[in-house]
Amino acid sequence: MKTEFSLAQLADPDIAEADKILRACVHCGFCTATCPTYVLLGDELDSPRGRIYLIKEMLEKNRPPTREVVKHIDRCLSCLACMTTCPSGVNYMHLVDQARARIERDYARPLTERALRAVLGWVLPRPQLFRWSMILARFGRPLAALLPAPASASPGLLRRIKAMLALAPGRLPKPGPAGGTVFPAQGERRGRVALLQGCAQQVLAPRINQAAINLLTRHGIEVVLVKDEQCCGALTHHLGQDGDALARARANIGAWLGEAERNGLDAILVTASGCGTVIKDYGYMLREDRDFAAPAARVSALAKDITEYVGGIELQPAQQRRDITVAYHSACSLQHGQKITHAPKELLSKNGFVVKDVPESHLCCGSAGTYNILQPDIASRLRDRKVANIATVKPDMIAAGNIGCMVQIAGGTSVPVVHTIELLDWATGGPRPGLS
Incomplete structure (x- = not known):
């Protein structure tokens, strides 16, 4: 061009x-x-x-x-x-x-839209605020059905509020372990990693990181939740709020590299692929920053999706057969953003699951960070299309590698939606996921 x-x-x-x-x-x-x-x-x-x-x-x-x-x-x-x-x-x-x-x-957006985006950019990256917002949303969910339908195809504030309330879970799990916690390896230590705590995921599904911790420590890997870690910046980055996103990136780089220098790190592991795509891009995002360009590139090189790292471990499956059909949903941030397509499916297959590809697997489910709130009509159509394609393979469970996809897809199906690492944890001695 x-x-x-x-x-x-x-x-x-x-x-x-x-x-x-x-x-x-x-x-x-x-x-x-x-x-x-x-x-x-x-x-x-x-x-x-x-x-x-x-x-x-x-x-x-x-x-x-x-x-x-x-x-x-x-x-x-x-x-x-x-x-x-x-x-x-x-x-x-x-x-x-x-x-x-x-x-x-x-661009000067309408006041209500500016306010909504400001609230999303402020609340979602802060787990405590996000938890309180989810508690309040539970009380607001009965009101969602009473809100009027939009007068046009353009989503207005009421439609977006309705979408937010619909995404709120019926109940919240207890918070997971705090930053600064170290989980020792069982037996001989074979490695040491940091595990990204995340923001929305640690509120909605702390069981995901717990499954990762269980699997890793069971196989000789020490896991640390780094103190002073922040949201990775993906949410505000995709809202165009780059000042906030870059400040979070710099804070995380300092926290992670400080931990690496004190106690050593083989990798920074991520169980939410949307976060992983952005962290792997820190080197580019901070390329013009004289003080952070080299440290950012180092962090990007250390960052790995959980399936990338686990693929290099000789997993020890439990002695029991699992004739469980799993529809694997390949999150866009994983397959397109990080180019990780085969590893999750191969891990599941090797550990006893019957893995089925989903038709039109290249198409997004409609979650896309805050997209299902800001563009609820398009997001709902994409979710319904995704759920219909998943249904054709008649799965017992649906596996994905991103919390946003999991919440989005679960809103349209009764089939349990679980994280890939939860299934791998189960296969190697952990609890069966998808029962709660």
Whole structure:
């Protein structure tokens, strides 16, 4: 794609990077076939190619984003299926992230929308606040059915509030262990890792990290929950609130590398693949920061999805047969963001589960961080499509590697939705998941 940035514009490292990304695009349109919003809506501007044109014009002309541009960028799930499909290697992720930051800086959203985004960016990364919000939402759930339907296809505040209330669980589990806790290896210590505590996940499903801790310590790996760790920054990053996201990244880099220097770390393990994709991108996000560029790259190199790390351990399965059919949902952030596609399924198969691929597995389930709140109508359609595809393989359980996907899919099916690591923990001596 031809670009026309001035030399003054290209002096900005972000614009120079955008220019490089835009020039890689050859307009082939392969991305449209795997873009969830284009598949649903059929609008070229709701495809990666269409959005690339909108972003190019906005950046080249250095104009404030228009309402039309914002509408189509907001509809992007950042599922990154387009990057898997693209034959030219266009890094759409970094381009759309830059567009979101520009929109957040230069576009005046309606007051109610600004307020909602500010609340999401403040509450979700803070587990204590998020827990209290979920408790309050439980009392508000009966009111959700009384809220009126939206008057148009554009989701208004009431529709979004209804979506938030619908996502709240009927009850909350007890909090998991606090940061600073160390779980010793059983028997001879073979390794030492940090385990990301997460923000939403530690409130909604602390059992996931507990399953990871059980499996790892059972196989000789010491696990530490690093004190002073924060939210990874993914939630605010995708809201365009880059100042907050980068501050969290810097704080985490300091906490993790401090732990590594004091006691040693083989890896920083992540059980929420949306978080993992962003942490692995810290090196890029902080590339212009003189003080943090090298430490950020080091942290990105240490970060691993839990299945990446467990794939290198010789697991010891329990002596019992498990004729359990598992539909494996490949989270977008795992298959497209981190390019991890085979390892989770191979681990499950090797440990006694009958693993079934889900038709249209490349399409997003509609969770996408805060997307199912901000774009509830599109998200609901994608969830229903995903659940219908899962139903065709008649599973006993559904496995996924991201808490957002798990909550989203569970909202449309009665089949237990569990994390991959919970099944692997069960296979190696842990409790059966999906019973609560």
